[in-house]
Amino acid sequence: MSDDTPTPDQAPGAPHPRETAQLFGQSAAEEAFLGAYTSDRLHHGWLLTGPQGVGKATLAWRIARFLLATPPADEGGLFGAPPPPTLLEIDPEHPVSHRILAGAEPGLAAITRSLNDQGRLRAEIVVDDIRKLGRFFGLSSADGGRRVVIVDSADEMNVSAANALLKMLEEPPARTTLLLISHQPSRLLPTIRSRCRTLRLSPLSATDMQAALAQAGTELPANPDHLAALASGSVGAALRLINLGGLELYAELIGILGTLPRLDRQRALRLAESAAQRGAAEKFELLLTLIDVALARLARTGATGQPPAPEAAPGEAQTLSRLASDPQRGRKWAEVAATITARARHGQAVNLDPAALVLDTVFKMQETASWGT
Incomplete structure (x- = not known):
């Protein structure tokens, strides 16, 4: 090396x-x-x-x-x-x-x-x-x-x-x-x-996280609360998010979720194409992780009646509350999370085209958002 x-x-x-x-x-x-x-x-x-x-x-x-x-x-x-x-x-x-x-x-x-x-x-x-x-x-x-x-x-x-x-x-x-x-x-x-x-060892508090990132010589993002919400107290996860543009990626994912159940297809296509770019393997892996995070936060919103705090992206709380407005919808998101995760990991194992895999995932989320409407 x-x-x-x-x-x-x-x-x-x-x-x-x-x-x-x-x-x-x-x-x-x-x-x-x-x-x-x-x-x-x-x-x-x-x-x-x-x-x-x-x-x-x-x-x-x-x-x-x-x-x-x-x-x-x-x-x-x-x-x-x-x-x-x-x-x-x-x-x-x-x-x-x-x-x-x-x-x-x-x-x-x-x-x-x-x-x-x-x-x-x-x-x-x-x-x-x-x-x-x-x-x-x-x-x-x-x-x-x-x-x-x-x-x-x-x-x-x-x-x-x-x-x-x-x-x-x-x-x-x-x-x-x-x-x-x-x-x-x-x-x-x-x-x-x-x-x-x-x-x-336990996850770090937001204060300890900021101190650890400063020690590593990493510049904090404009909204450290978003980073704290996504990193879940892990400095390693925070560094990965910062270095791979994970905060922007999650914000775009929440933006696409915000268009459901109609779905902004052009926006979804752009997200899929970004995951398929040459040399984007790490970013693609991060996107799959962030999709898991979004689904988990949707399920939690439905189960508890309120979105997790703090927000992990602008407008996230409003989007989660709308898509997971009751316990039934929360359970539906929890069920589809297991299906999407299994499909995504299988697609990786058989080298499915990353763009096709992302689009398949987004369409499955659109189907879930349309449930009961």
């Missing part, structure tokens, strides 16, 4: 988690880990879970930096044991911080999807990626110091890799902490989950 290509454990448009100075909105998870550390109940395996893009990888790298830079209490030296740490924060000028930034910390191993023999990124973490840890443990055992392993993400391990990691969790090397990042813990082997202590 070229130097400017994000690695598998890095959100596009964001700094790598090892370079992220601060973690916002996850003080409960940090305090839980620190409490285990200071009470001498440090588990050898930790499962960091929660929605994608809320800071799990950043927390893992913070924990790794903390463990490798903090001497155990029984190594206090001439002046006795230092007071128990109250923060995971490590001085950026600390030698461990410098070595981690340079990718040269001997006590740390990071496992992600690797390149195959053709130089392409694999779709999963394979057993050879996990087996490399055997050499890491052998080389780093001589100094007797701590060792930390980060697996990002553990969901991407194939069966052989998962079984190899399970053996390490069953018989962990001395003074080793394994940090497993998981967006979908249900995909992991139950035996892996049972051998780890879980730290669950």
Whole structure:
């Protein structure tokens, strides 16, 4: 991969988690880990879970930096044991911080999807990626110091890799902490989950989201409430929306919904053609995600009697209220959401023309909007 290509454990448009100075909105998870550390109940395996893009990888790298830079209490030296740490924060000028930034910390191993023999990124973490840890443990055992392993993400391990990691969790090397990042813990082997202590991270508040985006050097949109509504507390999702024009895309989708049940066909055609442009694969994938979001918000409006707040696009509340004016219509939108999602994903799997797939989806939404009229 070229130097400017994000690695598998890095959100596009964001700094790598090892370079992220601060973690916002996850003080409960940090305090839980620190409490285990200071009470001498440090588990050898930790499962960091929660929605994608809320800071799990950043927390893992913070924990790794903390463990490798903090001497155990029984190594206090001439002046006795230092007071128990109250923060995971490590001085950026600390030698461990410098070595981690340079990718040269001997006590740390990071496992992600690797390149195959053709130089392409694999779709999963394979057993050879996990087996490399055997050499890491052998080389780093001589100094007797701590060792930390980060697996990002553990969901991407194939069966052989998962079984190899399970053996390490069953018989962990001395003074080793394994940090497993998981967006979908249900995909992991139950035996892996049972051998780890879980730290669950929560979606960020609008304030924490803005702080995290500012740290990433990202300019906030004109209406940050729209971004907060669509990103659902995920910095990773927010960056994707900003970088791919997702706010404008969703606003156009809501505009088209606003013409239903009559449907502005020219507008729908333009939306479909934009998804079919050369090099627009990421934008097409985002559009399908935004359609899922719009359908979910329609179903919620019908079920609760009021549109979700805040709005995610100009005029959204009025459009949702009109199209999902009662619980029956809300149920209808919920039913069609499952159908549309299945049809869209099947169309992707068989390489259906993106423009045709988008139009098919819009026509299905028009049919639903006409129901009962």
